[in-house]
Amino acid sequence: MRLDILTLFPGIFSSFLAESILARAIKKGLLEIGLIDIRSFAPGPHRVTDDRPYGGGSGMVMKAEPVCRALESVVRVSEKSLVILLTPQGQTFNQSVAWKLAQLDQLILICGRYEGVDERIREGWVDLELSIGDYVLSGGELGAMVIVDAVSRLIPGVLGGEGSNLEDSFQDGLLEYPQYTRPRVFEGMEVPSVLLSGDHEKIRRWRRTQSLKRTLERRPDLVEKAELSDEDKAILAELKARE
Ligand SMILES: C[S@@+](CC[C@H](N)C(=O)[O-])C[C@H]1O[C@@H](n2cnc3c(N)ncnc32)[C@H](O)[C@@H]1O
Numbered sequence: 001m002r003l004d005i006l007t008l009f010p011g012i013f014s015s016f017l018a019e020s021i022l023a024r025a026i027k028k029g030l031l032e033i034g035l036i037d038i039r040s041f042a043p044g045p046h047r048v049t050d051d052r053p054y055g056g057g058s059g060m061v062m063k064a065e066p067v068c069r070a071l072e073s074v075v076r077v078s079e080k081s082l083v084i085l086l087t088p089q090g091q092t093f094n095q096s097v098a099w100k101l102a103q104l105d106q107l108i109l110i111c112g113r114y115e116g117v118d119e120r121i122r123e124g125w126v127d128l129e130l131s132i133g134d135y136v137l138s139g140g141e142l143g144a145m146v147i148v149d150a151v152s153r154l155i156p157g158v159l160g161g162e163g164s165n166l167e168d169s170f171q172d173g174l175l176e177y178p179q180y181t182r183p184r185v186f187e188g189m190e191v192p193s194v195l196l197s198g199d200h201e202k203i204r205r206w207r208r209t210q211s212l213k214r215t216l217e218r219r220p221d222l223v224e225k226a227e228l229s230d231e232d233k234a235i236l237a238e239l240k241a242r243e
Helices: 010-018 020-027 064-072 095-102 119-125 141-152 200-218 220-225 230-242
Strands: 002-007 032-037 081-092 106-110 128-131
Touching: 002 010, 002 064, 002 141, 010 020, 010 032, 010 141, 020 141, 064 106, 064 119, 081 119, 081 141, 095 141, 106 141, 128 141, 200 220, 200 230
Parallel strands: 002 032, 002 106, 081 106, 081 128
Antiparallel strands: none
């Protein structure tokens, strides 16, 4: 997959892309990243990228022209490419959006700053507006990183163990079961004995029960929307009877 990020602050991405899973994916050629400095597309000796808002008011607005020229500089690798604007006013990004984006060949992410980008960019060039939550950040760069990270780990080959993302929280609409590693006893707290039993069927059922229990306690809204098997429904009925 190719990811092109349009930003006024490309330096923010250096360590993010140089470490761990993303760095390995880039090295393996599974991810190609383009960092496009919007400022280099601003005309004039001072390369001005922002201006005062029409109608008055506080703050500055990102000018349309440099963003538009930066977008035009991005080579489209296929028809399956999408221009995304990071904005608190967009659709909330979640795991199911991440899966949809992971099926594409190219994402072009526009990071806003100041009071945001001139509205005409949204009207004329943007396919999708995404927010990473109901709060206001100073810039779209953190949002772009969240999307790049969440989408990349769904691309085959990016994570070491294939399928290790399939049991993560939200994959089947539920939160993941609790995880333990060595030592068996830590500060007097023991790992649940079923996990040491070697009985795969018992472990599977324990994990499913924990996943349902945890989701019911923390995110009952997810349980209501999840596609549950007959076994899940029976486990839930047991859990509710115990309450
Ligand atoms: C200070 S914000 C602008 C907020 C804008 N004036 C508003 O009220 O909708 C500057 C930039 O940060 C980014 N941003 C802020 N909050 C965000 C969020 N929750 N999700 C995604 N991007 C966000 C956007 O790119 C935005 O253009």
